[in-house]
Amino acid sequence: MEAIGKTAVAVGAQLSWLTPDPAYRAIPMTMEGVHQKENAQLAAQLVTTWIRDAPPARTFNQALLDRVDPDTGLPQYVVSSVTRTQWPGRSQIIRDDAHNLKWFIDGAHTRESIEACCRWYEGCVEQPAGEDHQPRPALVLLFNCTGGRAGEAMLAQLAQFFIDRKVLVAHAVFCPNITNRPDSQKPDQQQLLSLLSDQRAHERVWRTLVPADSNSSGAVEVVGSIGEAVDWIQNHCNGAHVLVTGSLHLAGGVLDALDIAPFGNTD
Structure with missing residues (x-):
């Protein structure tokens, strides 16, 4: 942030710092999670700035720009845009009634986004205070990462999240980013062995992070x-929640395997 500030001064650019605006929390969004509300606020501010500084030749419907949403006090065009925004594979919930499954799909692939993914999932399954608490469905983790230390770090975050909350991961499933689409490029045998070796490494890391005697081990x-992976989960994990994360490619591949339209109604 300090470097951004210095650069803005050097080039004479205006620099704005956004603090979370409670008004955005009141907007119903298809993408759940506090971080998505913050993303929406940033996007809205960028649009507002662009409209303000647009060339004189570009004209706008000023009456439309001035219209205010009565519930939030925000510009109506902001609220309308945010409520209609969809981002498949990010903070997306899919009900798979045919297999009695609920898929929680978030293509988080950095430490920061994995943390946000965990908070999002926790918010989705948290039961309101004062209600009779029902046993949570079994949890299945479907994970993929390109490998290396990034994968280890993300798995460590996920494991700590589950252990801290005494959540049993009934199954942890690892797979390479290979889809079954007929038009997709298939790896040769040597490439496949290398990709599977990466997943075996993830398996070993997970077993180390979540020992067999742990309350979170499955x-x-x-x-x-x-x-x-999708077929295996559908055939072996009836009634479970499935958390899919670690890779945007994985998120997209799961949506494809579930035959979900990119912008369809999934919940």
């Missing part, structure tokens, strides 16, 4: 493709 599976 079965661990490694399968050969995203489609195989």
Whole structure:
């Protein structure tokens, strides 16, 4: 942030610092999570700035720009845009009634976004105070990352999240980013072995992070493709919640395997 500030001064640019605006929390969004509200606020501010500084030749409907949403006090065009925004594979919930599953899909792939993903999932399953608490459905983790230390760090975050909350991960499933689409490029045998080796490494890391005697420990599976992972979960995990994370490619592959239209009604 300090570097951004210095650069703004050097080039004579205006620099604005946004603090979370409670008004955005009142906007119903298809993408859940506090971080998505903050993203929406940033996007709205960028649009507002662009409209303000647009070339004189560009004209706008001023009456439309001046219209205010009565519930939030924000410009109506901001509220309308935010409520209609969809981002498949990010903070997305899909009900798979045919297999009695609920998929929580977030293509988080950095430490910061994994943390946001965990908070989002926790908010989705948290039961209101004062209500009779029902047992949570079993949890399945479907994870993929390109490998290396980034994958280890994200798995460590996820494991700590589950352990701290005494959440049992009934199954942890790892797969390479290979889809079953006929038009997708298939790896050769050597590439496939290398990709599976990465997933075996994730399996070993997970077993170390979540020992067999841990309250969060369950079965661990490694399968050969995203489609195989989805099939396995649908056939073995009736009634479970499935948290899909670690890669945007994985999120997209799962949506494809579930035959979900990119901008369809999924919940």
